[in-house]
Amino acid sequence: MRTRTIGILLIVLVVLLPTWFTAIQTVEHAEEVGIDTEQTDMRPLQSIVDTPEAMTPAQVGVVIWLALGALMAVLAGFHRFMDRLVRPSGGPRAVADGGALDWFQTEHRWVAEYVGSAESDEGVFAILALSALTVVLSVLVVVEFFTLARTQYVGLYVGGIFLALAGMTAAYYAWFLPHVHVAEDRYHD
CATH class of the missing domain: 1.10.287 (Helix Hairpins)
Known part of the structure; x- marks a missing residue:
């Protein structure tokens, strides 16, 4: 490490x-929360995994x-x-000074390394798969809220949505954005 x-x-x-x-x-004041089972057969507070009954x-x-x-x-x-x-490091696409836009280079800043984006079909498929996963999880959230189903899985679905969106962002960054290292003079006027 x-x-x-x-x-x-x-x-x-x-x-x-x-x-x-x-x-x-x-702490002695915590109690288990209960639902009146005479009114409904639903158990919305039933947990997925066994957890302590009382947490401070x-x-x-x-x-x-x-x-x-x-x-x-x-x-x-x-x-x-x-x-x-x-992006394998230092691949054949690595260019010392070219490929980047002009505004990257100034009098005190220049491109040290530029690796173009991969732009492959795998990236498109990964983003489409993660988009489909996001849509499926969103539908599950809506179904949980608009039906009489238990809502205990909403947190898992919403967490899955956020992780799928984060995965889409990382996949887009990895496959479709160039990798640029910029060197800059420090302590200049």
């Missing part, structure tokens, strides 16, 4: 340790922050994977 990565993980650990200490403290707001906050951190790590890993999959 790189030194910066270890430093960031240590900072996250230093921040999370006090919150976890606060979160594991027991501190515990919920820690779990949310850990989930967001894991999501950011997954998105960063996916972005790097797509970038390395589509």
Whole structure:
């Protein structure tokens, strides 16, 4: 691991340790939420996986922050994977100074490396597949809200929509945008 990565993980650990200490403290006021089963047979609060019956707001906050951190790590890993999959480093398309637009180059800035976009059929198919996944998940969200179905899966569907949209963005970046490294003189007038 790189030194910066270890430093960031240590900072996250230093921040999370006090919150976890606060979160594991027991609280007696939490109760299980129930629905009157005499009125309906639906069980909208039935969970997908077994979870604790009572969580304090501190515990919920820690779990949310850990989930967001894991999501950011997954998105960063996916972005790097797509970038390395589509753009091999230093391929034959790498140009030292050409291919870029004129406004990239000024008196104090120039193009160090320019790799054109791949623009392949695989990119179009990946974006179309992720678009179809987004549409299917959106339809499932609408069906959950407008029918008498249980709404416990809405979070999964909406999360899937966001991940599919993030995947579409990463696929578009990887296949259809050029890769440009710009060098610039620092401390100039």
